[in-house]
Amino acid sequence: MLSIKKLHARVEETTILKGLDMEIKPGEVHAVMGPNGAGKSTLGYVLSGRDGYEVESGTVEFEGKDLLDMEVEERAQAGLFLAFQYPVEIPGVSNMEFMKESVNAMREGRGETPLSSAEFLKKAKAACKQVELPLDFLKRGVNEGFSGGEKKRNEIMQLILLEPKLAILDESDSGLDVDALQVVAKGVNSQRDGKRSFIVVTHYQRLLDYIEPDYVHILSNGKIVKSGGPELAKEVESSGYAWLKEGENA
């Protein structure tokens, strides 16, 4: 599904990703962990095509297509979803309106007919309940006045509605209490159907107790320095990231 080869990318003058490789098959959940500044968020932005994140070299193939050649919205329409670490507010635009436009833009991209308001409303209500947000959140402005936890749940609601092929969760656990964390994890797990793939970017092992990954990668200084199964996350939990430095020196 996703094949990243020797990816180098920079922000302004600083190279952040320095030869990253990753192979993701349909249905797999890959956790990406690493210390602050390792390039975790950069990976999500580069894959989704954000301006200012410049690819220096390397290739990224998404379902056989050259991802790096596509516009931001084309990547989204092709099925790539990014759950933001800090979701931004759009005052005056209701969540409902925003998500309906979004769902229909995706459908249009896939050559499908747009959903009617009634069809959409039914789906939106179901998704809203799934992430345990009151229904009036559909009427409120996008992220307008939401708490940190509500914003994160709102992102998962969008994930549920948009049914992407690959979802990148950028620190969807940061700033959440245990209850909210469980809601987010439950929402994500409900979307694991054996075909949809996930990249779960996180600093802490905690989230992975609830979303069990197939693979765990440790990202440090712009590269994957170690890959393994879920046990690797536990190792990080007990020993932190300090050993990485030793590893580099060795």
Added chain:
Amino acid sequence: MSEQIDQALERKYDAGFVSEIESETFAPGLNEDVIRRLSAMKDEPEWMTEWRLQAYRKWLKMEEPEWAHVDYPKIDYQSISYYSAPKSMKDKPKSLDEVDPELLRTYEKLGIPLHEQEMLAGVAVDAVFDSVSVVTTFREKLEEAGVIFCPISEALHKYPDLVKKYLGTVVPKGDNYFAALNSAVFTDGSFVYIPKGVRCPMELSTYFRINEQNTGQFERTLIVAEEGSHVSYLEGCTAPQRDENQLHAAVVELVALDDAEIKYSTVQNWYPGDENGKGGIYNFVTKRGLCEKNAKISWTQVETGSAVTWKYPSCILKGDNSVGEFYSVALTRGKQQADTGTKMIHLGKNTKSTIISKGISAGRSNNAYRGLVRMGPGAEGARNFTECDSLLIGDQCGAHTFPYIESSNPTAIVEHEATTSKVSDDQLFLCRQRGLDPEKAVSMIVNGFCKEVFRELPMEFAVEAGKLLEISLEGSVG
């Protein structure tokens, strides 16, 4: 990201076509003879001719105002033609069947069919083409309710006493430079009269179209709402795409007697000029309403066109407990300049006013809000609330706010809130990541910003206004 905004704001002006219509047009120039001829063309009563001449003489002694935050070359008033009308209108067609089909096609192309059966149900239209009114629809239906809705030129003949009683009472003929010019040379416009206690059974609207080259459009609208009556009125404006600037200096007077309510909405889409500021309409307009006891006047405007806009729809809250409202969206892009806002003059006790102004600037445009709130000595317990928000798209445009607050009554309360924000890269990226193209994203963000004003528009037009904004923003992502 800002390049994309610029692209998305690239201009597209749908109403820029020219209609091939044979017109009778005065040679350019202005003097007392021109005014007499114009008045004679319309077969006006003598007092009207005299009124015009008085206005002209006042105008000659006045100076063009320079205080607005706009910059344009000096206008040569002798190079403008002050009257132009389609030749076919000379015989005064009695019904739609007699109207030149090319004229009807013009309005159809603009999305305003004038055949009653094809129109939006519940909206009566007065169509003004250059200097004359082409047709007014649904007149019989309105007459049944006692409502008068006709071209002002016709009202001068049919209802001279009403016109004479109210014309110039809210905007005196020497009020300001452009109002004085209008008083001297106004050609057509709408006259509305709602009798006592009547709720006008349908929306009234006037559609102004400038077609002829080198002509000015000077329309005059007068709306009188008798005691306890109610009316909602909307005006729309477009003009062909031309390289020369054209002058539009209108006057609108509203009179709301005791307990009456007037809702006046404008969707202004005059040709704004090209990307480099060539061509476009100079929109210098005086709009003012007078509120008697418990009366209410509400101005709602969506301003997306014109090269230069100078416009301050105002309310004189003379009667106790009267209410004035001003809801405005002004969008400028390219090299457009807008200096717009309102004046709320509180004279009566417990008068209330609300001002919600949303300015959106893109490209290299300049957008200024200028508003006066005056609490007179008698404005016991009066209240004003002003909210003034600016949204910037890109980094080469300007937003300016000039609030003036004068209070001569210690019990009056004035509140002013202002914000300035930008369409951020984060917002744009979020929208695009959710599959929306940059144009759709910007127009959605801008629509959200304007929501408070759009919901004040009559329903039929709220959708139109949203679409207009979308078209105007096309190409402005950058």
